[in-house]
Amino acid sequence: MSVLLFEKNDGIARITLNRPKAYNSVNKELAHAFQSALDECAADESVRVVIITGEGKAFCAGQDLVEVTTPEAMPGFKALLEEHYAPIIMKIRQLEKPVVAAVNGVAAGAGANIALACDIVVASDKANFIQAFSGIGLVPDSAGTYFLPRLIGFQRAVAISMLGDKVSAAEAVQMGMIYKAFPAEEFLDKVDALANKLSKMPTKGLALTKQAFSSSLNNTLEAQLEVEKDAQIAASETEDYTEGVQAFIEKRKPIFKGK
Numbered sequence: 001m002s003v004l005l006f007e008k009n010d011g012i013a014r015i016t017l018n019r020p021k022a023y024n025s026v027n028k029e030l031a032h033a034f035q036s037a038l039d040e041c042a043a044d045e046s047v048r049v050v051i052i053t054g055e056g057k058a059f060c061a062g063q064d065l066v067e068v069t070t071p072e073a074m075p076g077f078k079a080l081l082e083e084h085y086a087p088i089i090m091k092i093r094q095l096e097k098p099v100v101a102a103v104n105g106v107a108a109g110a111g112a113n114i115a116l117a118c119d120i121v122v123a124s125d126k127a128n129f130i131q132a133f134s135g136i137g138l139v140p141d142s143a144g145t146y147f148l149p150r151l152i153g154f155q156r157a158v159a160i161s162m163l164g165d166k167v168s169a170a171e172a173v174q175m176g177m178i179y180k181a182f183p184a185e186e187f188l189d190k191v192d193a194l195a196n197k198l199s200k201m202p203t204k205g206l207a208l209t210k211q212a213f214s215s216s217l218n219n220t221l222e223a224q225l226e227v228e229k230d231a232q233i234a235a236s237e238t239e240d241y242t243e244g245v246q247a248f249i250e251k252r253k254p255i256f257k258g259k
Contacts, residue, residue, distance in 0.1 A: 004033040005055065006040070011048040011199035011258070013041045019129040020056025025064040026110060038091040048258045049198040050095065051191065052118060062109025062132060085110055085142045089117045091212060096207035098198050102191040103178070108132040113142035114153065119210055121178040122194065123169040125189040129177065131161040142221035150217060151177050173253070202240035203258030 005016040015037045023183070028032075038135070041047045054060055068080065078116050092099050092114070101118035104186040108130040115121050115129070123129075133140050149157040152175045160167060169181035182190040198206070206243035208231040215227045235241055247254035 002033075003027070003030040004037060006033075006037045008044065008047060010188065010196075011046060012051065012195045013044070013047045013049070014051045014053070014195075015041075016053050016055050017060050020050075021055075021102065022064060022066075023058035023061035023106065023108075024054040024056070024111070025061040026084065027064040027067045027113065028084070031088065035087050035091060038088070038095060042091070042095050045258070048097060048201075048203045049195050050097060050099045051102050051195050052092075052099065052114070053191070054104055056105070058105040058111075059101075059103045059107040059127065060111025060114060061106060062111045063109060065136075081141055085114075088114060089143045089162045092117050096210070097203060098206050098210065100191070100195060100198070102187075103127045103129075106130065110142040110144075113140065113144035113200070116147045116177065117143055120194070122191060123172065123178055123181045124184045125169050125181045126184045127169045127181070129167045129169075129172055132164055134162055134164045148177075151175075200256060202235075202238065202244065202256045204238045204240060205235045209237050211258075 001018065003017075003019050005014075005018045007014050015034065016033070016062040017026075017030065019027070019030060024030075038050075063080070068077075097117045098120065101121040102116035103115050103121060103123035105127050107115045107122065107123075107127065112129045112131060119155060120142045131140055131144060133144075139145075144161070145157075148161070151157075156175065159165070167175075167177065169178070172178045173181050181192075212224075212227050212231045216224050219227065240254075240256045243256060244254045
């Protein structure tokens, strides 16, 4: 059985972590398959939105601890983070297309932080998020210490990381950790509707929006105004901008091609 399912259809790429018996925990095989799928999404111009989700009851339980505690384990956490998790996070952030985390169940440890690195995070109301690291004497990784305080504030981020609190989907929405939570019975339909909407939007403009917001995390006001100027100039030169303006003038719905 493949540890990762990957399909592309009508501009939508779906990456499904597929180790349901292990709650989609990440091992070496899954980490490399995940990176390859993200690379393919980046290279394929027909892909206009990427969904990341999990098979079964979990989204992702983080690192497969069985793998790292066996005699045949990989050579320590340095290699684990440098070769597995850091590349996954960077590929998500550098992908010039919107990436949606569709959190269908528990997202724990690195699994939670992979989700939070995505552009839009939605969850089933049965899902929860856990910074599980402190429970085994570890430190949040996979950019958890970067994104979490920016999403929910420094004090709350430190507290839930140290205490290992289980955060429900509803609580995650309330504190600004994720975008929306949907009833479990409607979750798949809601994710599909969101992906379909994004796949028909001006992809180049969305990519520039993503880059601008990423820049804002560390920029001064003056520097960010320059980023916005450059991004707006680039967006105004796209075919989708021309189509959007023409459609507005003609009072019709625009047909964006992602170019």
